[in-house]
Amino acid sequence: MTVATPRDLEPQLQEPLQPAGWLRYFSFSLDHKVIGLQYLVCGFFFYLVGGLLAGAIRTELATPLSDFMPRDTYNEVLTLHGTVMIFLWIVPVVNGAFGNYLIPFYVGARDMAFPRLNAVAFWMIPPAGLLLISSYFLAGAAAQSGWTAYPPLSLTTPAAGQIVWILSVLLLGGSSIFGAVNFIATVLKLRRPGLKLMQLPMYCWAMLGTSLLVVLSTPVLAGVLILLSFDIIAHTGFFNPALGGNVVVYQHLFWFYSHPAVYIMVLPAFGLVSEILPVHSRKPLFGYTTMVYSIMAIVFLGLIVWAHHMFTSGTPPWMRLFFTIATSFIAVPTGIKFFNWLATLWGGKIALNSAMLFSCGFILNFVFGGITGITLAQVPFDIHVHDTYYVVGHFHYIVYGGTVFVIFASLYHWYPKFTGHLLNEDLGRLHFVLTFIGFNLCFLPQHWLGLNGMPRRVAEYDPTFSTLNQVSSVGALIMAISTLPLLINVVVTALYGTPAGDNPWNALTPEWLTTSPPPVENWSGEAPLVTEPYGYGQHQPAGPSSHPLTPAA
Amino acid sequence: MQIRTAVTTALAATALIATGMLVGTQVNLLPVDASSNAAAYDSLFKVLFSIGTMLFAGILIVLVYSLVRFRRRAGDGADGPPTEGNLPLEIVWTAIPAVVVLFIGIYSYDIYERMGGMAPLDHDAMHHQASAMIEASVQPAASQAIGEDQTSGERVWGGIRPIDGDVLPVDVTAMQFAFIFHYPEGEITSGELHVPLGRPVELRMKALDVIHAFWVPQFRLKQDVIPGQPTVLTFTPTRAGTYPVICAELCGPYHGGMRTSVVVHEPDDYLAWVQANSPAITNT
Structure with a gap:
């Protein structure tokens, strides 16, 4: 087998299309590293947009009355907040940004399998995002039916905004599928000769599993949204009960994608943490083989648990029972991963830097969210708390406390690779402390609110819930403030940052075995063959000198 | 040394279980119960709250202990031990959660049946x-x-x-x-x-x-x-x-x-x- 590179395949494409300097980040670049950073910066822009929307929600909820914005605007804001955060921030960043940047290094390739498709996949995102945001200004009203867009509500709210929402999500889903096809092809077909599947860094396995979920489930979302758009535009009756349609069928098809979507957001984060922990605790990743199998078990189980979002819907008893059991069992492979991470830390030489602080924050937050997830999987438990703030608290512990914490950990870990400069550690620790406190203050009280009678997606609530809602809003404010140290850090580092050298962490994974930032085709010579990406402690005495920066020729 | 580790582990596990059960049964997070379902629900809640507290406290303690005990000392450029895995441990932490979720599943099925949830919905x-x-x-x-x-x-x-x-x-x-x-x-x-x-x-x-x-x-x-x-x-x-x-x-x-x-x-x-x-x- 020979290594196919973009240069072999498309020799004419490389130089003429590449503008120099920072301009290439605004071009149709085919370089996987440029595309990865395009995803990252674009995603972070939409994170700020989604954060402003979250701030509007928490401001409205600081008082029991609906007094900050009109009620239909509130529903637009909560719909946009969910859609932006999921489809424009978390999914593109944990998959597109880090996937595109790291996967070619990890398999020993010079680029992704389909560089042009890769660029197309990225460039679908900014127009889709701007389309979604602009619907509020241009179409008269943005979508108001939540990110779930359940009919018949989505058929009766202003049609233009809902159609724009569908179009935007279809574009983002298409981008996600293109990306997934590329990841599968790259991991399976572009591996350097001699590199076996079971020698790949864990993030490759996470991306392989995630991409399988994307190609299996995202088309179902596309299909159901197209049917929904027919109901809105052409007045068909797929989901319109007045025309004999069935609204519960929509929920099944929607959650057939949208539950796996949780794993599409979480599995890559599991992969990234598996890269960060061994480096900063100077120990091999514990239980590599069981980690691989548990990813694949999560992929399989993730596809057969969707109806646990519908326990209070039109679901017969046998279905409630089946989905309770299937969902509960996801705790087993997920638990294995957490025990293995703890065992990786155990006995190591842990450097508690910003990357590690955010990784450990992730472990705590995700374990908490996982435990509340097991409670939600139980039908009799869920019948009380479904569609309440308990669920809001739970899933923010998973997607924010879990995945977003990992995004920040990854930023501190790979920033020297991206730029050649280390982010400032003091600002990084401040960023962590503010984020961790703000996050827990914001979302922990919401569990109690849900248990005691506060439903989700409301602009007004019982005045007895005022105090905890104010605590939650203060937490949200601290989270907003916590973004400042990060932004300052990036600016200060760009201006006065200390050069990091090529491998500041003495890491063994392949992306560190080249210059920082890496050259256009990743390595000046041949790609190194890294068969032990976690081989810490095997070549004692260890130290900077024991990790060669350049591969043996 | 082995015996000391075993005794410490056993004591820690016992303390953890006791704490979990104490928190789960004594801390009330729920509003008043006003239906027959609520009583069944609350007993399920207590069990889940106890197990959840044990799991979370256990992982919190192991994590914080690791971060303190195994922190990198100044000037130490060496790697940790090259431990790549431990099959008996993997089996233990696969089996224990499997048993726990199986127990939770069976118990919540029992609660759901007591609520009347498993009765057929159609005309029977x-x-x-x-x-x-x-x-x-x-x-x-x-x-x-x-x-x-x-x-x-x-x-x-x-x-x-x-x-x-x-x-x-x-x-x-x-x-x-x-x-x-x-x-x-x-x-x-x-x-x-x-x-x-x-x-x-x-x-x-x-x-x-x-x-x-x-x-x-x-x-x-x-x-x-x-x-x-x-x-x-x-x-x-x-x-x-x-x-x-x-x-x-x-x-x-x-x-x-x-x-x-x-x-x-x-x-x-x-x-x-x-x-x-x-x-x-x-x-x-």
């Missing part, structure tokens, strides 16, 4: 039996109404089916942004739900426009009310008082305002309410 022997008992016990007008409902043969799509016995049927209609309660027994229509203490209530729910959800936190029960797909919810009130009825499914701009009350009366008070609100009085 139990339902006929319940209807027959109602027919025998109430005035002719009411039994006629129930008879009509039964002959329509409408499929019930979701919810919790009644236990047998003297069931109070209430037709619930949900619309933007209100619940309407209709009592076939006395042809009463009300914006509030009034029920007697101790008698099972069967809510037969339909929606006129979009999906709503009927939720009473003190009953620990919720069921979507779905246009085109009738659902049902059965419960027995066990504590007199007034509790909120909350719409829990996003249903439009005034979703947050779609609330009313359920009043659980002492049986005598309930009869007085029925008398005061029967159509003969309200229609004149």
